Amino acid sequence: MQRSPNNELRSSMVRGGRMMDSEIAEEALECVMSYVNDPRDRSVVSQVCKQWYRIDALTRKHVTVAFCYTIKPADLTRRFKRLESLKLKGKPRADMFNLILEDWGAYARPWITEISSSCLCLKSLHLRRMAVNDDDLTMLVRSHGHMLQALKLERCSGFSTLGLLEIARSCSE
Numbered sequence: 001m002q003r004s005p006n007n008e009l010r011s012s013m014v015r016g017g018r019m020m021d022s023e024i025a026e027e028a029l030e031c032v033m034s035y036v037n038d039p040r041d042r043s044v045v046s047q048v049c050k051q052w053y054r055i056d057a058l059t060r061k062h063v064t065v066a067f068c069y070t071i072k073p074a075d076l077t078r079r080f081k082r083l084e085s086l087k088l089k090g091k092p093r094a095d096m097f098n099l100i101l102e103d104w105g106a107y108a109r110p111w112i113t114e115i116s117s118s119c120l121c122l123k124s125l126h127l128r129r130m131a132v133n134d135d136d137l138t139m140l141v142r143s144h145g146h147m148l149q150a151l152k153l154e155r156c157s158g159f160s161t162l163g164l165l166e167i168a169r170s171c172s173e
Helices: 005-011 026-033 039-045 050-059 073-079 093-097 109-118 134-144 161-170
Strands: 012-015 018-021 062-065 085-089 124-128 150-154
Touching (some): 109 134
Parallel strands (some): 062 085, 124 150
């Protein structure tokens, strides 16, 4: 059976008279991706092709969501199944100057619900300017208290010392 020239060009690239495979082995690409740490670089690399997009999703350990309404929690956890660290930003900076209504939004509940069921490797969670209540903290402790190493609630509102007590009880050290 004879191969057509079109099929050969689709599966390979011609360089210097040699035929080379156009795809890099996934194991090699995973090793390379482990050295790409800058989020902007990872974003650019993931746009090269579908294979690189998939490998980025499998190997990325940290994600920062600059505004919690830019992506649905389920969409984020569907793409990044092995997240170890997540930083979520809620209300805009104008909130620091009391220019945003108190009940404006940036609720942590949808995120914590999704994290509780989907982010099995999560070790660090950083919430910034979000509305977090005691029930959210309790849900987080029940699902990730055994492995959560860092929880940062920066400029968050809505929780009390009871929620903090729940967190303290789950700490091993």
